[in-house]
Amino acid sequence: MKTILMISLLFCIITLSAHAEPSQNSVETDIAVIKTEIKNLKEGMNTGFANVQKQFENVQKNLDRIISIIIACIGIPMVFLTIGLTVWGILAYRRSRKEDTLQDQIKTLTQQIETLTQEIEKLKQQRIVS
Secondary structure (H helix, E strand, O other): OHHHHHHHHHHHHHHHHHHHOOOHHHHHHHHHHHHHHHHHHHHHHHHHHHHHHHHHHHHHHHHHHHHHHHHHHHHHHHHHHHHHHHHHHHHHHHHHHHHHHHHHHHHHHHHHHHHHHHHHHHHHHHHHHO
C-alpha cells in the first residue's frame, strides 16, 4: 500500500512538472500579448497626456482672459482717478494763485489806505495849524 501511494505521488509530481513547463509556442504568444498590452498602454498614456495638455491650454487661455478682465477693471478706474486728480490739482493750483494775487492786492490796498490816512492826518494837522 505504501508503495502504491509513493508511486502515485511520484506520477502526480511528474505530471505536474510536465504541465508546469510551458511550450515554446505558448511563451511566444504570451510575449506577443504582453507586447501588445504594453503598446496599448503607451498609446493610452500618450492620448491621456495629449488630453491633459489640451486642458492645460484651455485653462491658460481662461487665465489670460481673466487677467485681462482684472486689469481692465482696475486700470480703467485708475485712469479716471488719475485724470480727475490731475484736473483737481490744476484747479486747486489756479485757485491758490488767485487767492495769492487777491491777498497781494489786499495788502497793497491796505498799505495805500494806511498811507492815505496818514496823509489825511497830516493835512488835517496842517489845516488846524494854519
